[in-house]
Amino acid sequence: MNGAGNAFILIDARGAPAPLAPAPDAVLALAESHAFDQLLALEADEGADARLRVWNRDGGEVGACGNGTRAAAWLMFQESGADRLALASAGGPMAARRRSDGGAEVDLGPARLDWREIPLARQMDTVRLDYGVDLPGGGRLEGPGAVSMGNPHAVFFVDDPDALPLHEIGPRIEHDRLFPERVNAGFAAVLGPDLIRLKVWERGAGLTQACGTGAAAALVAACRQGRIGRQAVIRADGGDLPVRWSADGHVHLAGPVVLEGAVKLPSGFGG
Ligand SMILES: N[C@@H](CCC[C@H](N)C(=O)O)C(=O)O
Secondary structure, three states: OEEOOEEEEEEEEOOOOOOOOOOOOHHHHHHHHOOOOEEEEEEOOOOOOEEEEEEEOOOOEEOOOHHHHHHHHHHHHHHHOOOEEEEEEOOOOEEEEEOOOOOEEEEEEEOEOOOOOOOOOOOOOOOOOOOEEEOOOOOEEEOOEEEEOOOEEEEEEOOOHHHOOHHHHHHHHHOOOOOOOOOEEEEEEEEEOOEEEEEEEEOOOEEOOOOHHHHHHHHHHHHHOOOOOOEEEEEEOOEEEEEEEOOOOEEEEOOOEEOOOOOOOOOOOOO
């Protein structure tokens, strides 16, 4: 599946007798033979309609994936005909509702803004981090906003995300010691009162066509820096993601989903 070009392999393990337990190298081996950004698994959960688990293509299991949540909810809406569902995840509970156009809008939960929740290595104002990165050839990016959407994001506001050497600076930011759990690095340009252009260097996956939690973080960070209001379309390489930061602090995400086909899963995933 993909969500605005953010590519997934989704394992439906709701009927499995035990939670998936991928062997240490199983996700890496799958990544060698298939192009995807995240591996997703739907599992049975007592307190929700299903539990969503997420692994980056580097094999690390992580707390949240916004586009993956939309993709899983879309699939569940197709099969059940329901209008609402609840998903459990390592990053916290999430809700989804079916839109009138058949798409899924997900409530990713509250944006977490305390430096300990990102997490950062030391106390800092997360509206504008006292942190920057030198650009090769001169210049410097500074003062990103930091947001956790169940996973860590640092969002830099720049003139033109397409003009930056992201393969060079992305890994440096991702692995900086300020971010003890590494970080997803966003590069955003506010193009209008409700439009943001965004590219994201994802932790454990590199440059992706779109990042749902990155889109949520970009809106929240832009709003906290006084650059935009609480609702915008986030324009990613793979499509547009409408995002809304509601008064209760929760962030809502919508956008396109495509079911591409089936993959034969090799052994090594347990469950
Ligand atoms: N593409 C995802 C985010 C996936 C996880 C991220 N790379 C992380 O390590 O936190 C999205 O749509 O949110």
